[in-house]
Amino acid sequence: MPSAECASARLLDLEELESDPAPLFVIRAGEITLGFEYLFCNEAFRKLHLRNSILAQDRAALLFRSWAQALSEYKPRYDFGGLVWTAEISGRNGSWKVVKARELDTNQQDSASLEKEADDNDDLSMGRIPVFTRSKAQLMSELKRERAVSLRNIPYTSLHARWESIQTMMEMSDVGVFEYNAEGKLLHANEAWYRLSSQPRDAKPDEYSFMDLVYPDDQALVMSMWNTLTQGKSVTFEMRWKARSGSKDAAQWVLSACVPVFDDDKQLIGIAGNTIDINAQKKSQEAAQAQVEALEQARLAERKFARFAQTSPTAIYIYVPESGMNFVNDQFFELTGHAHAPVNQYEWFDLISNEDVERVKQDWDGMLKCGKSSGVQFRLKKTWINQDGIRSNIWVQSSSYPELDENGKVISIMGTLFDISHFKWAESVQRRRIDEALEAKRQQENFIDMTSHELRS
Numbered sequence: 001m002p003s004a005e006c007a008s009a010r011l012l013d014l015e016e017l018e019s020d021p022a023p024l025f026v027i028r029a030g031e032i033t034l035g036f037e038y039l040f041c042n043e044a045f046r047k048l049h050l051r052n053s054i055l056a057q058d059r060a061a062l063l064f065r066s067w068a069q070a071l072s073e074y075k076p077r078y079d080f081g082g083l084v085w086t087a088e089i090s091g092r093n094g095s096w097k098v099v100k101a102r103e104l105d106t107n108q109q110d111s112a113s114l115e116k117e118a119d120d121n122d123d124l125s126m127g128r129i130p131v132f133t134r135s136k137a138q139l140m141s142e143l144k145r146e147r148a149v150s151l152r153n154i155p156y157t158s159l160h161a162r163w164e165s166i167q168t169m170m171e172m173s174d175v176g177v178f179e180y181n182a183e184g185k186l187l188h189a190n191e192a193w194y195r196l197s198s199q200p201r202d203a204k205p206d207e208y209s210f211m212d213l214v215y216p217d218d219q220a221l222v223m224s225m226w227n228t229l230t231q232g233k234s235v236t237f238e239m240r241w242k243a244r245s246g247s248k249d250a251a252q253w254v255l256s257a258c259v260p261v262f263d264d265d266k267q268l269i270g271i272a273g274n275t276i277d278i279n280a281q282k283k284s285q286e287a288a289q290a291q292v293e294a295l296e297q298a299r300l301a302e303r304k305f306a307r308f309a310q311t312s313p314t315a316i317y318i319y320v321p322e323s324g325m326n327f328v329n330d331q332f333f334e335l336t337g338h339a340h341a342p343v344n345q346y347e348w349f350d351l352i353s354n355e356d357v358e359r360v361k362q363d364w365d366g367m368l369k370c371g372k373s374s375g376v377q378f379r380l381k382k383t384w385i386n387q388d389g390i391r392s393n394i395w396v397q398s399s400s401y402p403e404l405d406e407n408g409k410v411i412s413i414m415g416t417l418f419d420i421s422h423f424k425w426a427e428s429v430q431r432r433r434i435d436e437a438l439e440a441k442r443q444q445e446n447f448i449d450m451t452s453h454e455l456r457s
Contacts, residue, residue, distance in 0.1 A: 337382035
């Protein structure tokens with residue numbers, strides 16, 4: 001079927017299309033997912049300002065756009081906006097469709113109205129819901145055809161009973177079962193399909209009326225799947241139905257498997273398929289995806305912190321009360337003088353000068369009990385040589401930030417060590433100079449007192 005269409009497709013002549021007195025437009029057509037987009041509109045189309053009415057977000061415009069994009073030719077004419085439209089596949093590869101309009105005259109309107117009324121009367125005269133009796137009527141007509149059918153010799157009553165049995169089983173199933181004719185009209189469906197799609201049972205099926213039930217973001221996908229089916233290929237895909245009108249429910253996810261149905265002459269006569277509810281699976285996928293994204297964000301944040309910590313000029317550490325040091329950066333090793341080694345191979349208090357160990361322990365005990373620390377200054381065992389050439393212990397300022405659980409218990413401590421040896425040396429120099437000045441003043445006062453005493457004598 002596709003090759004025949006492509007072979008008969010004519011090339012586009014934009015000058016000819018522009019000068020055509022009938023309004024027309026060109027769109028892409030194919031089996032791949034395509035949104036409805038005007039590629040070309042001629043002068044007659046532009047003068048009538050038809051663009052917006054075709055793109056309108058209402059049912060009539062949606063069904064017309066669906067008919068225009070469909071590859072099948074089972075309905076060569078379509079009434080929309082007071083005009084009769086025809087569509088023709090064009091382009092070297094049959095990848096374009098020229099949709100052309102002409103006025104709908106009075107005779108055609110009356111004929112169309114009479115035909116519609118006759119169809120309605122036929123449906124009502126059967127005394128059943130039309131969507132269920134039509135498929136059965138087709139099955140009955142097939143029995144009357146002169147062809148080799150194994151069902152020919154089955155009594156009518158037996159065939160009727162079997163059909164009723166099949167219908168009963170379909171209604172009991174949780175799997176939505178449906179069949180459309182080649183024009184996109186629903187022939188029959190079971191209760192599960194109506195429930196999943198939210199289509200009322202008493203709604204009269206129109207061509208491509210299923211498109212009005214499809215979630216807007218999935219309409220292009222569904223139309224591409226329909227075109228694939230009309231080319232004789234089976235499809236399986238995930239899609240969403242709109243939520244029931246007036247409800248606050250989310251869109252209904254379904255997995256749909258569809259097959260084309262052909263007659264003995266290999267002509268497409270319908271599309272059959274089934275749908276199953278996959279809302280639960282989609283929610284699980286979304287939850288799993290959210291968890292994966294959260295873990296990835298956590299890993300990314302951890303990597304960023306690690307890069308920041310390793311390049312920081314300040315010594316950074318993370319201490320866990322139950323297990324000891326959990327993380328230290330390179331500057332920590334540089335400041336404390338400890339060799340680079342796994343953090344669990346040394347004791348925190350072994351790095352502190354013996355004179356200050358007790359003071360640091362008291363600060364940490366208070367932090368573990370109260371969950372906060374005001375900071376402490378202490379000396380490390382590592383030494384340095386000051387500007388006076390004297391070797392002494394390195395002084396550091398420790399700032400600790402405990403992390404608490406929901407019960408207020410400290411589960412980890414992140415802290416920094418800042419080298420304040422130069423400040424401590426400067427303080428000692430200043431203090432020494434003050435002492436020297438005071439001593440000089442005292443000696444001067446003593447000298448003055450002694451001199452005054454001698455002069456008086």
